[in-house]
Amino acid sequence: MNESRKPTLRQKWRGFVEFLHRPKTRFDIKDRSRALLLYAVVVAVLMWLVGRITG
Incomplete structure (x- = not known):
């Protein structure tokens, strides 16, 4: 069986930073704004x- 190694914390951090630097599409912004709006509604309720x- 193929044993894959778990990513280290450093690798996870570098991947997250790379994700943040990647250009965002219109759909990413739309989904994030929807999530933020839903979060605001839940907090208000x-x-x-x-x-x-x-x-």
Whole structure:
């Protein structure tokens, strides 16, 4: 069986940095903005719920 070695932390870091320097496509930006909007909605709903429970 083919034994593959696990990537080291340094290799993971270098891959992440390389990913950040790669040009982003229109679809990457669209997906990230959707995720950020969803995150903001979830945070707003949680803040509203906490306000209703404590107040």
